Amino acid sequence: MAILKLANIKKNFINGEVKEEILKGINLSLRKGEVTALRGASGSGKSTLLTIAAGLQPATSGKIIFEEQNIANMSSEQVRKIRASKFGFIFQFSHLIPFLTAEEQLMLxxxxxxxxxxxxxKKMEVNRLLNLVEMEHRKYAYPPSLSGGEKQRIAIARAIIHNPKVLFADEPTASLDSKRSRDIMKIIREITKTLNITTLLVTHDEDMLLFADQVIEMSDGQIIQSEDKQLNNDVVDLSV
Structure with missing residues (x-):
């Protein structure tokens, strides 16, 4: 079931007297319980598409249908409320507060x-989420003592603490080595399935595509290929 649909999304910028077309009519449906990965070279428009889908910047034209409402027509305050209550975000860096423990990050x-x-x-909920991302044993640790992968696990728990419908991840493994990247993608996939949420992620890492149900390849502001993989645990060994 599609929870988020993008219809004919276009994004233009005016550079002097020149109009630059960043997105050229994107159509995309995101389904519950699935990970959709956006891939493509730098400048292909994938990060712009993610930020538009997440309501972080407006499209020049097109529709963004979330729960049967077109958020492209909403006021900035209405979109902000949806982001705060229905969307979760994971970025390349965890942006944890250095003087708060893992537990305190989530309590805040x-x-x-x-x-x-x-x-x-609240304490029980925090413990549940830390256990979900396999970090309960580090709940009293401060960010300076955590590895990059551990910080991202806390960031994932923080992103889902309000039970979002859609999780947006922009290069969530870019700053990690290959093993930690696989560990983080395994968690993101398991959370997507367990909580039946929708995940849209941007990645340059080919290995991370193994964890996606749908892979969208972009070039020059357009979708040039869409692969619906419908993966399951028998296809990809997620325990590696």
């Missing part, structure tokens, strides 16, 4: 989101 997010959980319930 619950406070910011004005969660109605009791203090004990």
């Amino acid at each position: 997010m619950l406070e910011v989101s004005k969660s109605k959980l009791t203090k004990q319930q």
Whole structure:
């Protein structure tokens, strides 16, 4: 079932007297419980497409249908509320607060989101998420003592703490070595399946495409190939 649809998305920039076409009519559907990967050379438009789909910047024209509503027609405040409550974000760097422990990072997010959980319930939820990303044993650790992969695991837990419908990941493994990259992609895929959410990620790493259900190849602001892989654990050994 498609939860997010992009219809004829175009993005133009004016550079002096020249109009630059960054996206040239993109059509894309994202389904629940699936990881969709955007690949392509630098300048192909994949990161621009992700930020438009996430409501971080407007399209020049086109529709962004999320839960049967066109968020392209919404006010900036309406889009901000959707981002805050329905979307989660993972970036290349974790951007953790250096003086807060892993547990405190997540507790702070619950406070910011004005969660109605009791203090004990918040602690239980934080423990659940840390366990989900295999970091419960490091909950009292501060970011300077964590590896790059461990920091990204905390960032993933932070991104899903408000139970988002869609998870956006922009080069989430770019700063990691190959083993840690596979570990992070394994977690992202497992979370996508377990929580039945939708994940859209941008990656340059060919190995990371093994964890995607759908691979979209972009070039010069257009989709030039779409591969619907429909992977399962029998196809890719996620335990490696």
